Amino acid sequence: MLRYTVRRLLQLVLVLVVLSLLLFLWLRSLPGGPVTAMLGDRSTPDKRAELTSVLGLDQPLMVQYGKFLGRVAHGNFGQSTGVAPGDSAIGVFADRFPATVELAIGALLFALVFGIPLGYLAARRRGGWLDNAGVVTSLLGVAVPVFFLAFLLKYIFAVKLGWLPPSGRQSPDIDATRVTGFFVLDGLLTREWDASWDAVKHLILPSIALGTIPFAVIFRITRSSVLDVQNEDFIRTAEAKGLTNRTIRSRHILRNALLPVVTVTGLQVGALLAGAVLTEKVFAFPGLGEALSIAFTKKDYPVLQVLILASATTFVLVNMLVDLSYAVIDPRIRTS
Template sequence: MRAIKVLERILATIPIMFGVAIMVFIFMRLTPGDPVDIMMGAGGAVGAGEIEQLRAEFHLDEPIHIQLWYFLRDAARGDLGNSYIKKRPTMELIAERLPATIELALGALFFALIIAFPIGILSAVKQNSWLDRFSMAGAFLGISMPAFWLGIVLILIFSVKLRWLPVQGRISYDVNLQEITGLYVVDSILTRNWPALKDALRHLILPSIALGAAVAAIVARVLRSSMLETLRADYVTLARAKGAPEHRVVLRHALRNALIPTVTVIGLQVGVLLGGNMIVETVFGWPGLGRLVVDAIFNRDFPLVQASVMVYAFTFVIANLIVDILYTYLNPKITL
């Protein structure tokens, strides 16, 4: 029953993805700048015939609704076109970059959660203590700091000054790693390649912190305020009246219910982590999807932008679906 509902939801993402893609299709073509001109500008002097030929190849010489028809027809067959610049299927290019982005997003999420949970819970339990004030001030800082700035500061301190961690990239050039999933941490565990695991983790730490700091701050604040609410609930008084020890009262009775609003916020943040990391990827030279998309936008590489946006929409919807599934476990009043 649950499996059918989940399948339904996944199928429901298809129209969403197409809707998003159509909007991007139109907006990209409304922005000034012509892909062929940009390509040619980089390539030096070329003849008018060559330009016309390229235009015809990309169907750019045809009216926009005809172009849209070609796009939708091909997409329905599972073909999202070739990149104008790299001349390769867009899905292939995305598949190469997506694991890096997912790995960074998961790293940032992990960092955010291990920071946010203890802080959120303790600040609520010890409300108005120095710990509470200090962590909420820290959370305020975490939300206010721009990620690129934090990234640069982290690099300056931990890579340049202290030389503890690498400056950029996903893995060192001299480390061999057999790729299975494309997530280097997972792959190195699967192949029991411990030096590679250490190297991949060392590369992952700073970008994860830079990307996850704001999420940690947001989650800590939401968790604190929902814990403050559940700690005052009648069922918490009942748990105490039953003779439950304090840690059980907090971690089982109060936290379980405080997770419901918190998970919603985490789900929204996962979308941000996956789709909003261009800047952090640039600062840390992280070969992820974000930089691919930014380059594609500057080059007016229409097919690549369209395909990437569809992938973003898909991951966003899937992240929300996971949240909804978690929700049904946390809150028995809700079914999928």
């Protein structure tokens, strides 16, 4: 297991180095570049030349890339020019990261809590009404665009019915104590139950909108996997030995069927990070997705660098953890 973990860590480092190089080259190929973004309307040939020299953009690309890696290693991405002018780019990330994590956790919980049980029940009752309803719902979850579903949920449950808040992370009239930046957790730690519950209510609609595609994928994979596993020879052998249905379902069918589900769940983290841009925009949710949208619009290169690199790092780390968990579930993976 140790050798397998070390090999995955080395692969992770290589992937991050390649990602940083691609990010470095891509940002410098965008129209205008960081000099134009920083100077704005005050741009003149003399000022451009001076700032280009100060930033080291007149040096060879490999020298610039080396300095870029050095700044990344020290967490120095520069100051924001559009999202929060004057604030450090890493500070913008730190302020908004908890919001996106809460939203991603909410979406993933929605997908797992409903996707795995419904997928399992649909497979056990193949051809029944539950199976047909689940398949149709999963197809709708993939087919309906995230932004359209977000607007629809907001209009019905927030505007028309008034059951849930339409935007933000917490109501302005809530006097909450900030501890970690995670509003739900802060309310639990400080025993401010009203603040925690209010934060949960603000998470419900964006979590459902963001979690529909992961739900559909997890449902379909679970259903397909259970159908395959329950027809295997070792299931018939377990039944012939007289094992109870509960033991067969939990130890043999579910455990083996969850292997591909674990893998696809890790891959859905990338979909959550991508969908968060649209979801956060619709619900005015102040997370990384909204910051990324603003940074693109205003050409905030320092914030773009830290957000893209942090999102890619999160995605790679989660997939490494999925690989390790997969190896724990199925020891045969460790030899591959």
